[in-house]
Structure formats: C-alpha cells, structure tokens
Amino acid sequence: MTTQYKVCSCNHTMPLDAAAGAALGEALGTAALKPASQLCRREVGGYLDTLQGVDRVVVGCTQEQALFSELAEQKQAVAPIRFVNLRESGGWGREAKQSLPKMAALLAAAALPDVEPVPTVDYDSGGQALLIGPAARVLPWAKRLSSQLQVSMLLTSGDAGQALPERSMPVFSGTRVSIDGWLGAFKVRWQQANPIDLELCTRCNACISACPENAIDLNYQVNLDACGSHRDCMKACGAIGAIDFLREDTGRGGDFDLIFDLSDQPLIALHQPPQGYFAPGADPFAQAEQALQMAQMVGEFSKPKFFVYKEKICAHSRNQTIGCNACVEVCSAQAIGHAGNHIKVNPNLCVGCGACTTVCPSGALSYAYPRATDLGRRIKTMLTAYASAGGRQPALLLHSQAKGAEMLLELGRQAGTGALRGLPARVMPVDLHHVASVGIDGWLGAIAHGASNVLVLASGEEAPQYLAALEKQIEVAQAILAGLGYEGKHVVLLRASSARELDARLQEFQLNAPVAVPAQRAAFNIASEKRTTLEFAFDHLLKHAPAPKTEIALPAGAPFGSVSVNASACTLCMSCVGACPESALIDNPNLPQLRFIEKNCVQCGLCEKTCPENAISLTPRLLLGDAAKQPAVLNEAQPYHCVRCSKPFGTLQMIENMLSKLSLHGAFAGNIERLKMCSDCRVIDMMDNRKETSILELKR
Structure with a gap:
C-alpha cells in the first residue's frame, strides 16, 4: 500500500511552499508534495481527490480533523486516513523555518501500518452506585443521581439540617469503611455502630418524640454524646426493632458497580484509584464534574491489557525469599502483588502507566500499549526521515497523551501568536499513554538509532515513585554513556506544569552544549525482549564509542x-x-x-x-x-571420587566436612564407608548388605 500526503500552510502561516513540498517528498520517498494554503476550505477538492482509491492518506492537520473525517464518510471512502499535527508541533514558532526535517519525521511516522491489536480487559457495570460520606453531601447528590443510577447511600455522619427522604433507595449508616475492587465489582464493608438501623427504621418519628434529651432528629441517628440512656426510644420503636443499644459493632457490606466517595479524605488513598471510584471530596465543582462522569459509566466497557508477563524470567522470589520487588513498589494502583515465587498483576486495577515494565530488570514485565517493537519502529522511522531531510541533532520529546499533549498544544498555539517560542526545530514530540512506560532500553535504543537527546516530559500528573524511578534509570543510562566517552546530558527529565514553564525548560535545554553521539546510526530493530534490545544498543554504542571501555562502574541499584x-x-x-x-x-x-x-x-x-x-x-x-x-x-574445588566406582560426585571439602561431622554419629558409625560412595553405589552397597544378611539368616 502506498501513501498519499496532504499538507497545508494553514493560510500561509507556516513555511510550506513548493520548495518545502519538494524536500518533503524527497525525504518521504515519494513525489514532490504540493502544499495547499486552505486545504479545509478553498482547496478541499484536492483532499477529496485523494480518497478515490484505497491508498493510505496522511493529512498534516488535526485542527480540521472532524471536518475531513465527515467528508470522507459522506464520500464513503475506504482509504485509511491518518492525521498528524504539523502546525503546533513545529509549523508555528520562532524556529518554524528550520522545522522541515521534523515535519518529514512526523509524516513518516503517521504513514506506518496499523499495529496489531492488544488483548482487552472487560468491565460490566449495571449502574449500582454507592454514595459514601456525610449526610449533608450524600443526600442532595442521591436525589440528583437516582434518575440515572441505582443509588444506595452510606452515611458516615448525620446532619440536623438534612432529613432522610422516604424509603425510595437503600440507606445505611456506618464507620470504618473499606473498599476493594473495581468498576462493576466493588466490595464495600463497614461497621454498623449506631443504635438505629436505617434500613429497619420506618421514619415514624416515635423515637424523636420519646427522647427526653432530644438526642434524635430527622436524620434518625442517636447522638450518643447527648443520650441519657433512658431507652425510651427503644420502647417507642417497639416491634419494629430498629433501635438496639446492645448492638456491638456489626459488620455490614455489599457489592456495587460504582463508588461516589464524598468523604473529606478519599477512602482509597492511591495516586491511581480503580476505575469506577470517584472521590471529589467537598469541592462542589469536582462533585458535579465527577458525578457526570459516573452517570455515564453504565454498560459494558473495555480497556487494553497494558502488560505482558513472563513468569519464567521473573526475579521476584524463589523459595519464599524476595529478590526483586521493583514492580510491586513502583505501582501506584496497587495492582501488583506477591504470588508464590512470582508476582500477580490484576489487569482490572492496572491503569497502564507502564512504570512496572520500566523498572523490571529482566523484562519479565513488558509494555503492550504500544509494544516495544511498535514504538521502536516508530522512533526509528522518525529519526531516519529526519536525517533524510537534512536534520541534525534530533531530540525526542516523550510526553503523555493526556496533560502532556494538552500542554504541547497550548505551547504551539501561544507560539503562533508570538507569545512563546514554541518547540525547537530539532525537538520531535512522541506521544505515549504514559511517560513512565519507556525506560533505559527505549532511550539507549533511540540514541543508537541517531537521537542526540531524549527528553521526558513530567507534567505533574505522575506519581512521585514514577519520577523517582525515571531519575534512577536516567542516572544509569548517563553513567553508561559517560563511561563510553559520550559527553553531555543525553537523557533529560523536563518538569513543567504549564505551556509557559515548558517553553522555558526547552529554551534552557537548547542552551546546553551539543552531546556526543555514535558516528553511525544503528540498523537493528528494537526487540520485544528488553535485555536483547539493550545488548544490541550496548554493542553499537561500544563499537562507535569515543573512548571504548569494556567495564563501566554503575550506581547502586543498577540492573547490571x-x-x-x-x-x-x-x-x-x-x-x-x-x-x-x-x-x-x-x-x-x-x-x-x-x-x-x-x-x-x-x-x-x-x-x-x-x-x-x-x-x-x-x-x-x-x-x-x-x-x-x-x-x-x-x-x-577438587572433586571427590567414589571409593567404589571412582566417579566424581562431590567436592573433597564437602565430603571431608560431612565425614568429620557424621563419623561419630551412631546412625553412621557402622556405615561410614557408604558416605564416601556416589548415590548409585550407596544403593548397590545397601542391597549387597541386605543379601549378605539374608544368607546369614538362612544359614542359621
């Protein structure tokens, strides 16, 4: 399948003219491109013409992706269409005129074939939602959500101003709440401690009238601090039996599909809580936003299975002795646990950060979204096209598809107005599901393939342990490169929480001196096994090293x-x-x-x-x-030879130690020579001894 490229100068705001189109075509191995100036408006016919056949179409615009997709649908086009952002990624900014090699790289990557699909993890939510928290927060939201979800309430505290509604939905009260599970499969446990059981209570108000201390109000929970223990309320309740002062803390529980936690502090204190769990706290804006999200989570859902696990090479444990525990410690979702000599990853809890695969020293855990081979091919394609277009000192900017992508888009738009400088011409963005999913094998592989720098954008959405793991990996990677004589800072962790801050970090990076890189780009492909990729990268880096060295000291905790x-x-x-x-x-x-x-x-x-x-x-x-x-x-050691058949079966030191310790033991004193025999000869000697004993017994 061939590829047709459509690029546009966006109303002459990008430096894309006929000469640039010719250069792009040469770098991409196709005919000269004819850049449009208004591809989405006046020249849209040129786009429609490319949809006539079955060839892949790559459009260098994401601004009007919805329009182009709609036109293709109306035309009933069968050609696969890809969209790539050239404008905010380099066409706008102070170095836009030097960004042609980057554009070639981005277009080439977009033209790659589709990757093989990965297995999926399925969820099934029937909409049974449990709202947890103080009555003042839970009751209003229960009314709003009851028309969309099957709502149950767990009140952790009452409120005199909030009367319980009629019995239209289950209401519980309790403390010491614990939550396990995920979307469609939550298990919640709590302790029912208050004398009034809200599920039995009929809201008849007899207890309120009977209480001399006014310790009960319309939230139907006894204020134990005000209660005088007259038990008049119990008598008033009568056969209904909703009030029991002799009740010890009773364990209660239930199964739910969704959790809306309105507690002051989240009951699940994880950086990456399970899907289906929402904890907006007391913030009314967060409550409204997350309530809307929760209301839409009814039905069947799926997500990628982000990892592949090969337990055969897992170095976690042997014989109940823990060795490597890196993946368990780094996981911010607590999705990884101990399972005998290996680990067990819960795919329903896994959120796909990939940090576990990055810190795994053996490659027993590998990332599958994308696979290492797919990401490696993409990076190699970008670097090849960049070099073919005459680019020098390429840098890859790894960023997340969430906040990182938003930040880069804002950076590009601000650069279009001249407010910010924008992405440097040599910096090519590479979007990832999460930046923690790529580590030393990916970085060194990229440098072997021609990258001068690898920048990892930490946008503030990462768990602290992820950043610590990335910094450790960077330290190891830099030690290896420095040990081989490659001067400079090749792998950089960029911390920025806004487009303006990112712009400043990128300009600081640009001021650094150029780094030393291999004189020749590597030809190998990134392998699916981490250690294989590292071996390829090490061999290439050593072969072209400015100061070749076969032994390099590494920091503590390195996986070599x-x-x-x-x-x-x-x-x-x-x-x-x-x-x-x-x-x-x-x-x-x-x-x-x-x-x-x-x-x-x-x-x-x-x-x-x-x-x-x-x-x-x-x-x-x-x-x-x-x-x-x-x-x-x-x-x-010197081998010890069997005294009967002369076969070596142990070490001289081991046998001598054994003889010295067992020679005086009553069980071995009469058969000490047997300890000097191999296992086969011991059996033969025992059988011969039994035969001799049997013959003697027969003679008697």
Whole structure:
C-alpha cells in the first residue's frame, strides 16, 4: 500500500511552499508534495481527490480533523486516513523555518501500518452506585443521581439540617469503611455502630418524640454524646426493632458497580484509584464534574491489557525469599502483588502507566500499549526521515497523551501568536499513554538509532515513585554513556506544569552544549525482549564509542553487575544456582565449579540472600564485549571420587566436612564407608548388605 500526503500552510502561516513540498517528498520517498494554503476550505477538492482509491492518506492537520473525517464518510471512502499535527508541533514558532526535517519525521511516522491489536480487559457495570460520606453531601447528590443510577447511600455522619427522604433507595449508616475492587465489582464493608438501623427504621418519628434529651432528629441517628440512656426510644420503636443499644459493632457490606466517595479524605488513598471510584471530596465543582462522569459509566466497557508477563524470567522470589520487588513498589494502583515465587498483576486495577515494565530488570514485565517493537519502529522511522531531510541533532520529546499533549498544544498555539517560542526545530514530540512506560532500553535504543537527546516530559500528573524511578534509570543510562566517552546530558527529565514553564525548560535545554553521539546510526530493530534490545544498543554504542571501555562502574541499584564469591566460605552447595532465575549462575555437570555469565545477571540479589554461608556479594557495573557472554569460574574445588566406582560426585571439602561431622554419629558409625560412595553405589552397597544378611539368616 502506498501513501498519499496532504499538507497545508494553514493560510500561509507556516513555511510550506513548493520548495518545502519538494524536500518533503524527497525525504518521504515519494513525489514532490504540493502544499495547499486552505486545504479545509478553498482547496478541499484536492483532499477529496485523494480518497478515490484505497491508498493510505496522511493529512498534516488535526485542527480540521472532524471536518475531513465527515467528508470522507459522506464520500464513503475506504482509504485509511491518518492525521498528524504539523502546525503546533513545529509549523508555528520562532524556529518554524528550520522545522522541515521534523515535519518529514512526523509524516513518516503517521504513514506506518496499523499495529496489531492488544488483548482487552472487560468491565460490566449495571449502574449500582454507592454514595459514601456525610449526610449533608450524600443526600442532595442521591436525589440528583437516582434518575440515572441505582443509588444506595452510606452515611458516615448525620446532619440536623438534612432529613432522610422516604424509603425510595437503600440507606445505611456506618464507620470504618473499606473498599476493594473495581468498576462493576466493588466490595464495600463497614461497621454498623449506631443504635438505629436505617434500613429497619420506618421514619415514624416515635423515637424523636420519646427522647427526653432530644438526642434524635430527622436524620434518625442517636447522638450518643447527648443520650441519657433512658431507652425510651427503644420502647417507642417497639416491634419494629430498629433501635438496639446492645448492638456491638456489626459488620455490614455489599457489592456495587460504582463508588461516589464524598468523604473529606478519599477512602482509597492511591495516586491511581480503580476505575469506577470517584472521590471529589467537598469541592462542589469536582462533585458535579465527577458525578457526570459516573452517570455515564453504565454498560459494558473495555480497556487494553497494558502488560505482558513472563513468569519464567521473573526475579521476584524463589523459595519464599524476595529478590526483586521493583514492580510491586513502583505501582501506584496497587495492582501488583506477591504470588508464590512470582508476582500477580490484576489487569482490572492496572491503569497502564507502564512504570512496572520500566523498572523490571529482566523484562519479565513488558509494555503492550504500544509494544516495544511498535514504538521502536516508530522512533526509528522518525529519526531516519529526519536525517533524510537534512536534520541534525534530533531530540525526542516523550510526553503523555493526556496533560502532556494538552500542554504541547497550548505551547504551539501561544507560539503562533508570538507569545512563546514554541518547540525547537530539532525537538520531535512522541506521544505515549504514559511517560513512565519507556525506560533505559527505549532511550539507549533511540540514541543508537541517531537521537542526540531524549527528553521526558513530567507534567505533574505522575506519581512521585514514577519520577523517582525515571531519575534512577536516567542516572544509569548517563553513567553508561559517560563511561563510553559520550559527553553531555543525553537523557533529560523536563518538569513543567504549564505551556509557559515548558517553553522555558526547552529554551534552557537548547542552551546546553551539543552531546556526543555514535558516528553511525544503528540498523537493528528494537526487540520485544528488553535485555536483547539493550545488548544490541550496548554493542553499537561500544563499537562507535569515543573512548571504548569494556567495564563501566554503575550506581547502586543498577540492573547490571557482577557476582563475587568468597571461595574460603563457599562449599559449592549450588543453592545460588537453583535460586538464580536468569541462568546467570550455573554449575558444571562434569566438574565441581560455580560459573557466572554476567550479561544474564539482573542484580536481583536472590543468590546473595539464598547462600547459606553468606559467601556472595554483588557489585553494580556493566561488562561489555565477549567477556560478559562467556561463563567465568567463580569457585571450584577438587572433586571427590567414589571409593567404589571412582566417579566424581562431590567436592573433597564437602565430603571431608560431612565425614568429620557424621563419623561419630551412631546412625553412621557402622556405615561410614557408604558416605564416601556416589548415590548409585550407596544403593548397590545397601542391597549387597541386605543379601549378605539374608544368607546369614538362612544359614542359621
């Protein structure tokens, strides 16, 4: 399938003329483009002409995307249409005249084939909503939402000015509320402590009239501070039985599809609460906005399954010993938990930030939205087109599709008026579902493919642990690049909460000295396995390094490093080999040797924690070249040969230790020679001994 490109100068506000169209066509490997000036108005016929066939159409405008889509629908066009923002991304701004290579890159990326769909996670909401909080907040919203949802109320405190309505919806009272679950599957538990059970109460007001202290009002909850314990209200309630002062805290609960939490402080205190949970608090504007959102969450919904998990290479745990816990600690939605020797990710709670895949040292968790291969192809395509159009020192700006995209759009519009400078010509935006989903493998892969810089935009919507994880990854990436002689700051975390602040951060970045990069762009494709991509990137960076070095010191916590063994303490029990999830520590089937393949090591620490002699220590570093791929002997011993068949079956040190400890034990004193035999010969010796015993018994 070929691609047709339609670009427009937006009424001559962008530097797109015939010469620019020719240059774009050459960079994209197609005929010269003919830029329009009013593609959405006077020259719309040119756009309609491209819809005649089945070729892919890429339109360099998102401002009028709705119009172009409607026209295609009216024409019943079958050609796939893509839209890309050229105007705010570079066509407007102080460096607009130098932005042609960036435009070529953005157009080339938009022309890529569709990626394979990812599995989905399904939700089913019947609209059963529980409103939680003080009566003064819950009751008004219950009335408003009852026509759209099946409303239940859980009142955590009463209010003298709020009378309970007639029994048109379930009403509960309680404290110590706990909530688990997600959209369509919430489980709520609370303690019913007040003497009056609102579900049994008929609102007859007999208790109010009977109470001498006026401790009960129209919210039908006993004010225990004012109550004189006369129990007159119980007598007045009679057979209805709604009042019980002997009631101990009674556990209550229910299942709901949606939660509207109007408490002062959210009952689910997570940076990323589960879908279907809304906690606007006391803010009336937030209440109105979130109530509208909640009312629309009735029916069947789906979202992408953002991750792929390969438990075989997971370094989380072995034999109840915790090694790597990075994904559990970084998850802001508490979607990841311990499951034996592995982890378990709840796809219903996962919100797709991807931070777990970024910090995973082995690649057991990988991101699927987009997949690493898809994102890698997109970045490689952009960098190739940028270079083909004559661009130099390209920088990628990774940003979220939410607030990050809004900030960039505002930046571009302000640049169009001259109020801000706008995106520098060499900075190409790359939108992601979440910026935490790309880490060291993606960054170094991009640099190997020709990027000078990778900028990560933190727009304020990220959880604190995400930013800490990104900073740690940046520290490791920079240590590797600096160790190979690549000077400068290649990966930068840009913190900005507004378009104006982003503009200032970008100008500060532009003032930095150019960085050193490989003299040649890499040809490899980003792999689906993180460690494979890193190996490709390391090999390319080493090959073209200004100061090649095969051993680079790394900061603590880096996912690369060596293992050292105290040979005098190690007994070669091979417990560490059994604990290693990555086959970095291996034995030798022919000799008593402990060997180590450094490129496989993720520094999870399971070997160190498993070793019964505390003989193992870890050192973060990056070893490059063939030495990292070849097994290195960490410890070895003289083999002990079976006294019966001469086959080696253990180490001399191990057998001598065993003999010294067991020779005086009553159970072994008469069979000490058997301890010197291999397992096969021990069985044979035992059988021979039984035969001799049987013959002696027969002779008797």
